[in-house]
Amino acid sequence: MGTVAKRKQEVNYSSIHEAIRHGNVIQLENMVKNGAGINEVDPESKFTPIHTACYVGALECLHWLLWHGADTTDVTPRGWTAAHIAAIRGQDACVQALANNSANLSCKDDRGSAPIHLSASHGHSFTLQSILRSGVDVAAADFNGWLATHCAAFHGRLGCLQMLCKWGSSVDDVDNCGNSPAHLAAQEGQLPCLKFLISNAPSSDHVLSARNDQGETPKDLANRYYKKSVVEFIDNFEYEKEHAEDEENLAFPAHVAAYKGDLYTLKTLIEQGIININERDEKMSTPSHKAAGQGYVEVLQWLVEMGANMEIQNSSGETPCDVAKRFAQLACVKLLGGDDGEDLDETDSNQFSDDEDPPLMGLAGDSSDSPGLQVSVKSKKASRGRALKKVENLERLLRIAKDNYRQLGGELPEDRKKLREERENDRHIKELEVQLEYERVRRETLEAELDEFRAETSHLNLKINELSGALKQTKAALEEMNTDKTRKKKKIKKKKDLSGGTFVRRTFN
Numbered sequence: 001m002g003t004v005a006k007r008k009q010e011v012n013y014s015s016i017h018e019a020i021r022h023g024n025v026i027q028l029e030n031m032v033k034n035g036a037g038i039n040e041v042d043p044e045s046k047f048t049p050i051h052t053a054c055y056v057g058a059l060e061c062l063h064w065l066l067w068h069g070a071d072t073t074d075v076t077p078r079g080w081t082a083a084h085i086a087a088i089r090g091q092d093a094c095v096q097a098l099a100n101n102s103a104n105l106s107c108k109d110d111r112g113s114a115p116i117h118l119s120a121s122h123g124h125s126f127t128l129q130s131i132l133r134s135g136v137d138v139a140a141a142d143f144n145g146w147l148a149t150h151c152a153a154f155h156g157r158l159g160c161l162q163m164l165c166k167w168g169s170s171v172d173d174v175d176n177c178g179n180s181p182a183h184l185a186a187q188e189g190q191l192p193c194l195k196f197l198i199s200n201a202p203s204s205d206h207v208l209s210a211r212n213d214q215g216e217t218p219k220d221l222a223n224r225y226y227k228k229s230v231v232e233f234i235d236n237f238e239y240e241k242e243h244a245e246d247e248e249n250l251a252f253p254a255h256v257a258a259y260k261g262d263l264y265t266l267k268t269l270i271e272q273g274i275i276n277i278n279e280r281d282e283k284m285s286t287p288s289h290k291a292a293g294q295g296y297v298e299v300l301q302w303l304v305e306m307g308a309n310m311e312i313q314n315s316s317g318e319t320p321c322d323v324a325k326r327f328a329q330l331a332c333v334k335l336l337g338g339d340d341g342e343d344l345d346e347t348d349s350n351q352f353s354d355d356e357d358p359p360l361m362g363l364a365g366d367s368s369d370s371p372g373l374q375v376s377v378k379s380k381k382a383s384r385g386r387a388l389k390k391v392e393n394l395e396r397l398l399r400i401a402k403d404n405y406r407q408l409g410g411e412l413p414e415d416r417k418k419l420r421e422e423r424e425n426d427r428h429i430k431e432l433e434v435q436l437e438y439e440r441v442r443r444e445t446l447e448a449e450l451d452e453f454r455a456e457t458s459h460l461n462l463k464i465n466e467l468s469g470a471l472k473q474t475k476a477a478l479e480e481m482n483t484d485k486t487r488k489k490k491k492i493k494k495k496k497d498l499s500g501g502t503f504v505r506r507t508f509n
Contacts, residue, residue: 012027013031015031015036015040015042016031016032016036016037016040016049017040017045017047017049019031019061020056020058020061021052023056023058023375025058025061025064025383028049028061028064028065029064032068038068038070039070046076046077047076048071048074048082049061049070050066050070050071050082051074051076051080051081051085053094054082054083054085054086054089054091055085056373057089057093057094058373059094059097060383060387062094062097062098063097063387066101067390072103072104073104073107078109078110081103081104081107081109082094082098082103083095083098083104083107084107084115084118086115086127087115087116087119087122087124087131088118088122090119090122090124090126091127092127092129095115095127095130095131095134096130099130099131099134105131106136106140108142111142111143111144112143112144113142114142115131115136116128116132116136116140117142117146117151118151119148119160120151120152120157120161120164121152121154121157122157123152123159123160124160125160128148128160128164129163132167138167138168138169139169139173141175144175144176144177145175145176145177146175148160148164148169149165149170149171149181152164152193153184153190153193154185156185156190156192156193158192158193158196158326161181161193161196162196162328166328171201171206171207172206172210174212177214178211180210180218182194182198182208182218183210183218185197185218186218186219186227186230186234187221187222187227188225188227189222189225189229189230191229191230191233191316192322192326194230194233195233195316196326196327196328198237199326204237204241208237208238218230218234219231222234233316236315240283251281252279253265253269253275254266254269254270254275254279255281255285255290257269257287258287258290258294258299258303259291259294260294261294261299263299266287267302277303277307277308278308278309278312280314283315283316284312284314284315285314286309286312286320287308288308288310288320289312289314289323291303291320292320292323292327292329292332292336293323293327293329295324295327295331295332296332297331297332297335300320300335301335304336310336319336320336321333321337324336
């Protein structure tokens with residue numbers, strides 16, 4: 001097994017394009033050193049090496065080519081740059097690499113289509129998100145006046161259409177023939193896109209009554225191109241609007257509660273057996289459809305836990321998950337297990353270490369159906385090792401270049417910034433020193449006052465002790481005087497004479 005792998009690594013490819021198609025950056029580097037052109041055109045595909053790298057998703061080869069000056073403006077006979085190829089193939093990592101190297105993501109091919117149009121047409125929502133984040137104008141039009149929203153609606157790319165509307169694209173934009181995205185969706189029978197455009201518009205009439213330069217509405221185009229499902233939907237929609245019944249709310253209270261997000265009322269109706277959890281209204285919708293369309297995750301979660309059937313279809317053939325997708329209620333879509341398709345534009349925020357591989361098809365992220373370049377785990381780790389070594393070498397060379405520049409008397413922006421920071425720090429230190437001196441003087445003053453207060457307190461304590469001693473002596477003297485008075489009173493008191501009188505003997509001479 002090891003011998004087979006070794007022979008596979010030692011394969012010599014016949015051209016630079018073949019080496020890139022196999023993701024062999026080492027042979028790519030050797031071929032360029034031996035004279036192969038870094039912008040050499042393949043005679044069969046008419047691709048340059050950078051086109052080939054974006055086509056197969058060879059991200060490391062693309063990085064190497066960009067580092068060594070590959071021309072990102074080279075075009076194929078159809079006017080496609082490497083960014084166009086990456087957008088068609090759904091290689092969002094390659095699009096990010098091109099954007100990081102200042103490639104023009106707004107360039108147009110021979111039909112006036114930019115990468116944003118091609119990614120929307122092919123339904124690569126992740127690639128579309130990368131293009132939009134690079135600053136591309138969402139209102140860019142091709143030679144027919146089509147915006148990216150027209151491309152997404154025409155080809156039925158609901159996820160891309162929802163993302164474009166979130167980025168500020170309007171449902172009122174028209175092409176050179178006056179067609180709005182709704183016209184194109186109706187013309188091609190893209191019913192989910194048409195429903196989303198209606199729900200995203202200020203009113204249904206705003207979309208369905210709009211006319212192009214030929215005076216045709218979306219319904220007229222659907223009739224002309226025999227899109228029966230679209231015609232039936234519009235007819236039902238118009239009939240329900242004209243024959244709206246007030247009694248519907250009274251007939252289906254559980255649906256009203258789910259539509260309003262009133263979980264307490266919905267629980268009461270279902271738990272007490274008044275309403276069946278899968279009851280259908282006149283449109284064959286269940287309470288789950290209502291909650292999913294309005295984005296009430298708590299209500300929908302409770303219905304799922306109570307065993308509501310999420311596979312029931314309404315009169316339009318939609319399950320609750322389909323309704324949530326139509327109204328772009330991504331949390332409800334995820335709850336119902338519909339987040340695996342291409343219609344969602346949420347990216348995984350998990351972080352991966354060097355020893356773990358992100359869930360990508362190859363070295364580049366591939367949101368298309370094609371597998372692209374298949375790279376082994378060992379090759380991915382080797383690629384990361386080479387990239388890290390490149391970072392370390394560039395940091396070393398950068399340090400040397402900066403030192404050389406300073407020796408020649410140059411002053412780098414970071415040096416000026418450092419000098420400003422040092423001056424600011426010195427000024428701040430001086431302010432703190434002045435504040436410290438002020439606080440020191442203030443502390444000494446307070447300490448002097450505290451000493452005076454302590455001396456006065458000591459003096460007052462002595463006075464208090466003296467007064468306390470005098471008070472005790474006065475109390476003792478007073479008690480002694482009271483005792484003497486009591487004794488005197490006892491001595492003065494005479495006994496009563498009980499004999500009745502005194503006999504006096506007199507002698508007379």
